[in-house]
Amino acid sequence: MPAPVPTHDTLHRRGLMFILSSPSGAGKTTIARRLLEADSDICLSVSATTRPIRPGEVDGTDYHFVSDAEFDRMVEGDEFYEWARVFGHRYGTPKAHIRAGLKEGQDFLFDIDWQGTQQLSQKDKADVVPVFILPPSLEELHRRLVARAQDSEEVIDGRMARAQAEISHWDGYDYVVVNDDVEECFIKVREILHAERMKRKRQTGLIDFVRELMRGA
Numbered sequence: 001m002p003a004p005v006p007t008h009d010t011l012h013r014r015g016l017m018f019i020l021s022s023p024s025g026a027g028k029t030t031i032a033r034r035l036l037e038a039d040s041d042i043c044l045s046v047s048a049t050t051r052p053i054r055p056g057e058v059d060g061t062d063y064h065f066v067s068d069a070e071f072d073r074m075v076e077g078d079e080f081y082e083w084a085r086v087f088g089h090r091y092g093t094p095k096a097h098i099r100a101g102l103k104e105g106q107d108f109l110f111d112i113d114w115q116g117t118q119q120l121s122q123k124d125k126a127d128v129v130p131v132f133i134l135p136p137s138l139e140e141l142h143r144r145l146v147a148r149a150q151d152s153e154e155v156i157d158g159r160m161a162r163a164q165a166e167i168s169h170w171d172g173y174d175y176v177v178v179n180d181d182v183e184e185c186f187i188k189v190r191e192i193l194h195a196e197r198m199k200r201k202r203q204t205g206l207i208d209f210v211r212e213l214m215r216g217a
């Protein structure tokens, strides 16, 4: 049977790795959740972490919460795409499914820090779309961490102490968005995702489609 003629609706596209990074409390998890609700074509890359679970978090949905020994086993088994130590705990991206998913056209959303972004960019630059979220001010960042009411004062102080060091990595990102108003920030981030999907290099089915157009069929 002859292969079906491609149409613009059925064009194959390679998936992308959409990364959101920011200092703790700037709002990347909030924006990530909005994006996942609004767009069924992107799914969250659920990281493994050794940090304790927070109230309201669900194991397997927000993170895979694992022991130090389990994390060691995963590192030794080469199960991570990238991993890093952040705020005294280890966090890593399990690589199962991601490479195969990208080939199939699945987009993945990553809520990871600058160390993980560097590692993914070094491995698969063409698939990575790195976005950095900035807070409108350090005062507002502190207010948000306190208002989130999920970390002790000591943990919040530690995260604030690291905020400027995190912000110093802003220039390693292709896109930078200030999260002042959540809705405005979400719209900008969604626009970046939509534009990146249209890049010629990602639309791998274009060659056959254009070939058909050129044949005048």
Ligand SMILES: Nc1ncnc2c1ncn2[C@@H]1O[C@H](COP(=O)(O)OP(=O)(O)OP(=O)(O)O)[C@@H](O)[C@H]1O
Pocket: 022, 023, 024, 025, 026, 027, 028, 029, 030, 031, 144, 145, 147, 148, 179, 180, 181, 182
């Ligand atoms: N634009 C905004 N205006 C006011 N509050 C916000 C805004 N964006 C996020 N928040 C709130 O700030 C707090 C921190 O947001 P969030 O948990 O999304 O940050 P984060 O960058 O993912 O932090 P972490 O790296 O610690 O996970 C949350 O309580 C969230 O509801």
Ligand SMILES: Nc1nc2c(ncn2[C@@H]2O[C@H](COP(=O)(O)O)[C@@H](O)[C@H]2O)c(=O)[nH]1
Pocket: 021, 022, 023, 024, 047, 048, 051, 082, 083, 084, 086, 087, 091, 092, 093, 111, 112, 113, 114, 115, 116, 117
């Ligand atoms: N390099 C990686 N960083 C990660 C990963 N998962 C989360 N993170 C980053 O850790 C901090 C703290 O997160 P929190 O949930 O404890 O507040 C934050 O910057 C995340 O983006 C990962 O798999 N790799």
